Amino acid sequence: MPDTVSVDLILEAQKGNPDAVGALYESYHQRVYQYLYYRTADPKLAEDLTGDVFLRMVEKLSRFQGDDRALFAWLLQIARNLTIDHYRRKNILQFVKSDESQCSIEDPPDEITEKHLNCQVLHNALSTLTDDQRDVIVMRFVVGMPLSEVAKTLRRSEDAIKGLQRRGLIALREKLIVLRGVL
């Protein structure tokens, strides 16, 4: 997992030190956002929910115990719960295909070949997976969590996560072949 933060920094943030809270935000916000991006298919909503995740973190941080990995797992748990709450409140389809993508901004359309995987393609392929499979794939390969942390975040056994991982990758492979001929 990239970028680690020290336990001292977490302790300072727990005391309410604004500097430390800001540093935690800097360390984690992009990966939280990426998880939410693939979870919601809506960049704007993903941004709003990212903010909510960190506000919730500030509220509950004093009760947190653990190191940087545990903290990130906890943040993704909050993100996941907030997403579920959001869609429950809205009572809308959780995962919709989106034309609005930030993934291809740097790739002019003529450079996207049929065999070129971009995050729009990934995004659409992920939409066909079950929620659990998608969570595992995004946490493992987009935000870079170790399998043990994914298990803790999703409150499942490591064996269960391994199974979800393999089935998720199989489903993703099939969909990518259909969508773009990737692989």
Add this chain to the structure above:
Amino acid sequence: MTQDRNIDSLLEERLRELENGIAIDQILASLSLDQADLASLIRVAANTRLLEQPKQDPAHSREQKRKIIEYASSKGYRSSYRTKIFWVLGPASLVLFTLLFLFSILGGLLLFTNPTSGRYATFQEIKGIVEVASSKDESNWIPVTNGDHAREGAFIRTRMDSSVVIKFPDGSQTLVEPESMLSISYLRKDWLGYTKIYLNQYMGSTHNNVKNLIGESIYFEIVTPEGKATVHGTQFQVEVDQSGVSHFSVDRGILQVFGANGGKVLLTAGEATEVKASKVPEPPAYQFMIQGKINRISGNNWTVANVPFTTELELSHEKPFSTGDLVVVRGRILTDKRWIADKVKYGRNEKEKLRFTGVVDSISNDHWVIGGTNVKINNQSENDLNIASGDSVEVNFIVLSDGSWLAKGITRLEEKEESKLPLSTTPANTLQVPIIPTKEIEGRRTPTPLASSTSSHESSYTPTLGYTPSGETTGCELGDNIQPEGLRLADRYEVSYEEIMGWFCKGYGFGEVDLAYELSLKSKKPVEQIFQLRASGLGWGDIKKMFEAKVTPTPAKHKDKTKPTKHLKK
């Protein structure tokens, strides 16, 4: 089922190898024939890992971070921690409290007996004349030397061309720039060991390096007539203008700025704000600094060193700047991208310096967009590695002949190391290249000693150390260039500019010249006599004491509990 579990575990093993940096070809080659089906899954995982992932909009994330920090601030520092400690301790809290009480008494005793226990600040790196007094209006300012101490209640001022670093017990430091005045209104370590430092800044500039909070807790506050700044560990500047404006800016960390009449803003690295009398703080803005010659002045629109900006300052009445003058401009970059100058003053040397702060909007091979401004990059540009869109950076640049800007170096602000305080911008007795104001010298006068010479003071004192002004002050040889400090002293003491510069070029700083003439004026003794005493090795504090004792026959001063003269210790 068991077979599936084995495959799941095997896949996970291979994926871990991928995470550990083993090449995918090597991993695929290690698969046996019956594991061939895993190859495409590993490839999917590898491609997903390598994919350029979406990123949050830099402007949004910055705003979001600000809100979250504000929210954390509003919840109050340490409150949750204290609550946690209380509940964790549970039944043992009573015993612990008793022990802490005993320790606090012991600590209190140590606090009062040990001068380095947290109640004293130390003067270091003194340049020119730095004085202390027990009140702002005190007539008896006493010059200090390196190593002297001051504690709460002390007022500190620097004269022209003078500066000092005040070192606090926790390691925090304040560099006081020339012609500044501040007081230490509170300086204590509490019984938990947390240092609290409250300063009042009345005029001039300070650079403050507050020790980082991580691992050690301190609290630092500076109050100005227009507002105040509070921090927990950061590097920042405060400038109090006599026109009723306080300027706050941050190099590292986070600064909360409050207006005296309400309002609060949060500054992060690279940002600045201004607080005008009776107003709330201006919204945070990134900053710029330009040192160079004035190319053009057209109303409020100026160009200095080929960089255009506007100013709303009424400069023409007080300082008649003209094209060709060497100036230093400091200002803010507003959200509508306008560069607004907040301060223009004469420059100290001719070296062009151009820099600004901002958020990286985009990065490409030959140019970056920072805060909406295009900056070219070439192989000479020294940029921090790992800078990404959304980072706050400081850009040092030059203007090319076609008007475009080329980055000399780009530094990520949050990653700036905790640096030492900058050297004072006006080192005593040193002028690299004199400035060139266009103002004509008016009313030049013939040197006129203020009083006839007597030798009544010297007889009782035998100096042990000689003081030899270096006489090597650079810039003296360039007679066409005028020093504004020299002009101001000439005006203040009604002597010629040449007389002032004569002392300066012998190696005395403008602060020393100022003090010598002030003493001469008060004591009616010739200024030469005062400089003679200094040259004989007598310190300015002793000289001042000697002259004031003779001239002012022991005026009865009111007793002040926090009189700093009593706190001065070596």
